[in-house]
Amino acid sequence: MFRYLMQRLLTGFGALFTVATLTFVLMHAVPGDPLRQEKNVPESVRQNLVVKYGLDRPLLEQYGRYMSGMFLHGDFGISFKQENITVNQIIRDHFWVSALLGMLALSFAIIVGPSLGTLAALFRNRTPDNLAMMVAVAGISIPSFVLAYFLQFLLAEKLKILPSGGWDGPETMILPSLSLGMIVMASMARLMRSSMLEVIQQDYVRTARAKGLSLMQIIVLHQIRNAILPVVVYIGPLFAAILTGSFVIENIFGIPGLGQFFVNSVQELDYTVIMGLTVFFAGFAIVVILGVDLVYGLIDPRIRLAKK
């Protein structure tokens, strides 16, 4: 367990280091520096800015400062394009919006997905199964931004049940969470179905039935409890889908989250914000995936993590 943990932490750190280095190299390989686009700045002011941002130092020193600032002090630097805003401030102010949206989407997926999958497995090859799998395959095939527009059009524009955008109050959170969580929900439903189908054939299920347990007891205590384990392990990778999906969902619904900041900063070439947010996102994703894997190891004694 300990060896596994260390190995995973090392890999995670390696990935983070690679991302940070890659971002740095790419950013500095782009011709020109970010301040050159400022048209109305006099040369002397520009020089001051160059010194302020440390762009006059040798590249290796800039790299050292950037890496040590980030990993030792957790300091991502100052935005080039927005005055007097540090990347840390952006993260602090907007991360929680994204996090809440992600949590809601994930909760929707975790609650609905496995239920749908269970239902499908219990009614194998009958109408509920076909319906559930139709929903699941559609959920996987429809890109989140397409679904977002569709829901917005149907529920906000035509039926006027829900607001079409913004982020103030629970009713504004429904559509973004649905469109973001749908693809994860669909994947989970499919996983749960196949996992359940496997469990249903197991000997212990037959034994339970022979002992005279009620159908409900068998399903809840013996089948779902065992079938849900393989599904849990996929939460980590699926989380990445939520992360990238949030970039565009936040844009469509006008939600003041981090994803929108990221896309905008890429379009505006706001280097420090791009670098900071990339490393932050990557680090966050790595930590979440590691956490899910560890939890999985704890709840399923059959898995020996060290031997993987």
Add this chain to the structure above:
Amino acid sequence: MSDLTQEHSNQAKSKATVARVDVPSDALFTLRSKTSGAAEIIRRPSVSFWMDAWLRLKKNKIAVASGIYVITLILVAAIGPEVIHYNYEEQEVWNLHQPPGNGQIAVVTGDNQYDYVPVVVEASTAAADSDAAPAEVSYEAPEAPVSVELVGEALTTGIVIKWAQVTGADGYRVYRSTEADTDGVPMTDTDAVTLSYQDLESLMAGHTYYYKVFSFNAMGDSAVGTTLEVTPKLAISLLDAQKFAPDATVGSQVTTPSHYLGTDYLGRDLLARLLTGARISLFIGLVAPLIYIFIGIVYGCVSGYFGGFIDNIMMRIADIITTIPDLLAVIMLQVFLGSGVATLVIALVMVTWATSARQIRGEVLRLRESEFVYAARVLGTPTYRIILRHLLPNTTGTILVLFTLAIPQAIFSEAFLSFIGLGIKPPMASWGTVVREGAKFFKSYPHEVFIPAVLISVTMFAFNRLGDGMRDALDPRLRGAE
């Protein structure tokens, strides 16, 4: 030999393998032919592994339908843009947001279409009015403007309205709305003597606009006149009209060429854009997986076959690359490499090859321990030959499925990146860019988003189902599994 016969016959559920024993001549039993040759006939034709998989795939109706859709789509994408007589970037500036369907009736206008002389009443008339009530400032609300009417013909190049002067008005304000029961947005303010307005703001043929004229005085009091309902006709300049109707004259009506899916916000044919977009989206969807699966095969085979230290190092590198969130890295590379089809392919390859390498390595690890590999090694077969002739052909099924399921992923990535403005850049068309451009006018013209969106979804669905079907056909044990 008879064992083999029995096995095959059982598979085919044939009744041909009743043992040849002496049985009483009972009606229940039919005697087999005594000729040994006939008894040995294998009823089910011997099929290769691929033939078998193909037979299984054919039974899967959704997979077959998906396959037909995919082939049709590829053919249409290859031929379509050549056949259709519109170009993806050709603009009809006078024909924006045309709804899907046949051509529209357009009115040919001359060079003087923008000439507009405001209706201005002479100041003396106004003065004469005020003479009637000298030096008395009116505190009463102005009268509502009367006889609001259309001047000339309502065309998409401009709508001119005028109204009669009313007493007590220090000015007029024109509102335009697309709904009868709302005021809409203020378009202009005029002074007390100007009694007309020319509306040039993005008028669409066939839409109905509701104009309201308010009169107001210096105190801020206002009154509203009757609502004028105007449905402009499509206008086209003589020069543009002569491109498709040589005998058009000013004032005559011509039928514009039809656009089966309508035109976009720049007057470009949507069908032409989608067909060209299909080329680009499918090209990226097919080429990127092809390249990264090839890299994955090489990497996976080397890593899996040699194992040990080499495997360990190679897999740690792959681990790190798979841990990096895919789209984050693609976005980063886009910033660096600029936009374009080539960069999109490179970016997708760079972030996704490691996943396929891992899967192929797993397959190679499993096969490495098989007897035929041992046998080949004992016989002194060189390593490259073992990999090429013994390992690779046995992983073909896995690779094929991997490839088919990678296509919708790549198509999605392209659409996603183009949608957020980091993929293919206009005027080039890909499905993602078409959705992005349609999304700007989503509220007024939802079909400009929904047509490409449905196309992307159906295509992803088809590739997903085809991949699932192929996996089930190639490895029946995995049926229904993820």
